[in-house]
Amino acid sequence: MSAEDAEDKGAAKSIISVRGLRKSFGDAAVLRGIDLEVAEGEVVSVIGPSGSGKSTLARCLCRLERIDGGSASVCGADVQGRHKNSDIARLVGMIFQNYNLYPHMSVLQNITLSPVRVLKMAPREAEELAADLLEKVGLSDKIRARPRELSGGQRQRVAIARALAMNPRVMIFDEPTSALDPELVGEVLEVMEKLAGSGMTMLVITHEMMFAKDASDRIVFMDDGLIVEEGVPSQLLFNPRQARTRQFLQRLSGGKPGSGLSGVNTDGA
Amino acid sequence: MELDFSLVLPRMGMFISGAAVTILASALSLLFGAALGLFVGVMRVVPFKPLQMLAGAYIFVIRGTPLLIQLFFIYFGLPAVGINLSAMTAGVIGLSLNSAGYVGEIMRGGIEGVPAGQWEAGKVLGLSYFGSMRFIILPQAVRAMLPALGNEFVTLIKESSLLSTLAIRELTMAGQQVRSATYASFETFIIVGAIYLTLTTVTGICLRYLEKKWSAA
Numbered sequence: 324m325s326a327e328d329a330e331d332k333g334a335a336k337s338i339i340s341v342r343g344l345r346k347s348f349g350d351a352a353v354l355r356g357i358d359l360e361v362a363e364g365e366v367v368s369v370i371g372p373s374g375s376g377k378s379t380l381a382r383c384l385c386r387l388e389r390i391d392g393g394s395a396s397v398c399g400a401d402v403q404g405r406h407k408n409s410d411i412a413r414l415v416g417m418i419f420q421n422y423n424l425y426p427h428m429s430v431l432q433n434i435t436l437s438p439v440r441v442l443k444m445a446p447r448e449a450e451e452l453a454a455d456l457l458e459k460v461g462l463s464d465k466i467r468a469r470p471r472e473l474s475g476g477q478r479q480r481v482a483i484a485r486a487l488a489m490n491p492r493v494m495i496f497d498e499p500t501s502a503l504d505p506e507l508v509g510e511v512l513e514v515m516e517k518l519a520g521s522g523m524t525m526l527v528i529t530h531e532m533m534f535a536k537d538a539s540d541r542i543v544f545m546d547d548g549l550i551v552e553e554g555v556p557s558q559l560l561f562n563p564r565q566a567r568t569r570q571f572l573q574r575l576s577g578g579k580p581g582s583g584l585s586g587v588n589t590d591g592a
Numbered sequence: 593m594e595l596d597f598s599l600v601l602p603r604m605g606m607f608i609s610g611a612a613v614t615i616l617a618s619a620l621s622l623l624f625g626a627a628l629g630l631f632v633g634v635m636r637v638v639p640f641k642p643l644q645m646l647a648g649a650y651i652f653v654i655r656g657t658p659l660l661i662q663l664f665f666i667y668f669g670l671p672a673v674g675i676n677l678s679a680m681t682a683g684v685i686g687l688s689l690n691s692a693g694y695v696g697e698i699m700r701g702g703i704e705g706v707p708a709g710q711w712e713a714g715k716v717l718g719l720s721y722f723g724s725m726r727f728i729i730l731p732q733a734v735r736a737m738l739p740a741l742g743n744e745f746v747t748l749i750k751e752s753s754l755l756s757t758l759a760i761r762e763l764t765m766a767g768q769q770v771r772s773a774t775y776a777s778f779e780t781f782i783i784v785g786a787i788y789l790t791l792t793t794v795t796g797i798c799l800r801y802l803e804k805k806w807s808a809a
Contacts, residue, residue: 385716386715386716387712387715387716407718407720408714408715408716408718408719408720409718409719409720411716411718412716412717412718413718415716416716417716419709419712419713421709423707423709423710423712423713424713425710425713425727425728425732426732427731427732427735436717436719436727436728437717437718437719440719440723440727441717441718441719441723442718485717486716486717489717489718
């Protein structure tokens with residue numbers, strides 16, 4: 324239902340459409356009425372303090388959490404509807420903080436499992452696809468490796484390749500670099516920036532201000548279950564309208580200097 | 593007293609054929625018990641209460657009654673309702689059903705031990721509940737449960753000695769026959785014990801090898 328409204332705006336088609344989204348865990352209201360639109364090809368970063376509900380929002384969009392109120396749809400499909408897991412997986416690719424690679428499978432098997440089992444792709448075709456995607460994330464030489472033989476950065480790049488193998492319409496990243504050692508952050512962000520540059524629609528929950536600033540079209544600041552402010556990076560980061568946004572940004576810059584893109588690593592091997 | 597194997601050794605053939613029956617019965621029960629136990633373990637965790645309760649009741653009964661009574665019930669009790677089984681069939685069915693109860697509980701623990709993130713990955717990558725179970729969860733659960741399953745298999749070999757009560761000529765029965773023919777009780781049961789020890793040790797070594805291989809894979 325919500326996709327129609329977005330489309331008659333004439334501009335780019337809305338991929339993610341969230342209206343009045345509410346979610347509680349027991350007595351704790353984690354999302355208290357979120358409205359968010361992400362247009363096709365847009366890269367939106369979501370920032371905010373921990374506990375602000377950012378991750379819960381991401382998890383609601385790929386049906387890992389049930390929604391208590393309001394609505395959320397992806398490409399016009401209500402995520403609350405009675406879908407098979409495979410319906411949403413064709414639309415949304417999800418990247419977890421902890422990668423969640425399958426430890427008992429090789430990198431290749433991690434990537435080909437769902438294309439073969441869910442999309443019914445021929446195994447050889449899926450293997451070619453996996454090889455292509457691994458080349459894109461710079462891990463062609465790791466195709467036979469097991470996840471535990473890889474560094475955190477390499478694992479996350481495999482996870483990105485695995486999600487892309489389903490050819491989703493939008494990629495959601497839930498703090499993709501938060502579990503990584505600082506020196507491994509760059510290689511993952513680089514892959515994400517490349518992906519953003521290729522026109523992929525992306526919603527990125529992140530603490531990486533450099534990525535939010537340089538790679539996103541729009542930044543959303545969340546606090547206490549609400550979207551406090553959103554805007555283009557230059558406005559939101561350097562000229563925030565809300566006191567809470569200012570406070571948050573000040574606390575960030577007052578702390579450790581950002582582990583941003585300064586040490587971009589071009590080769591993860 | 594002095595050990596004198598001279599009466600017992602000429603009957604080595606009986607021990608060997610007894611051991612063969614023990615191995616056959618244990619291997620068959622292991623196979624069926626593991627398959628059924630996998631099923632019971634999965635039923636125990638599926639998000640559907642009636643199945644969970646059914647599997648729970650099964651485990652409750654199997655673990656709460658003696659194996660000997662289970663065997664007697666199948667072999668001596670079931671003919672009352674018209675089910676007549678040969679001793680060997682009744683014995684293997686009894687051992688399998690018994691083992692399945694224990695394997696089921698081990699499997700449940702193994703399945704629940706796989707991190708929630710693995711289910712989540714399977715789900716967002718489009719696999720159904722049973723697709724995730726089959727390709728992602730069970731392979732990891734079985735690897736993690738291999739030591740416990742190994743213990744269960746060793747227990748199974750030892751408990752197969754109860755099949756002697758159904759007059760199956762497995763190793764324990766063979767021992768009793770040699771004993772009554774020779775009156776060399778001491779030597780007979782030393783040999784019987786040694787053969788059981790060999791079987792359980794070899795099984796243990798095989799399982800440790802499998803463990804190593806699978807964890808390296």
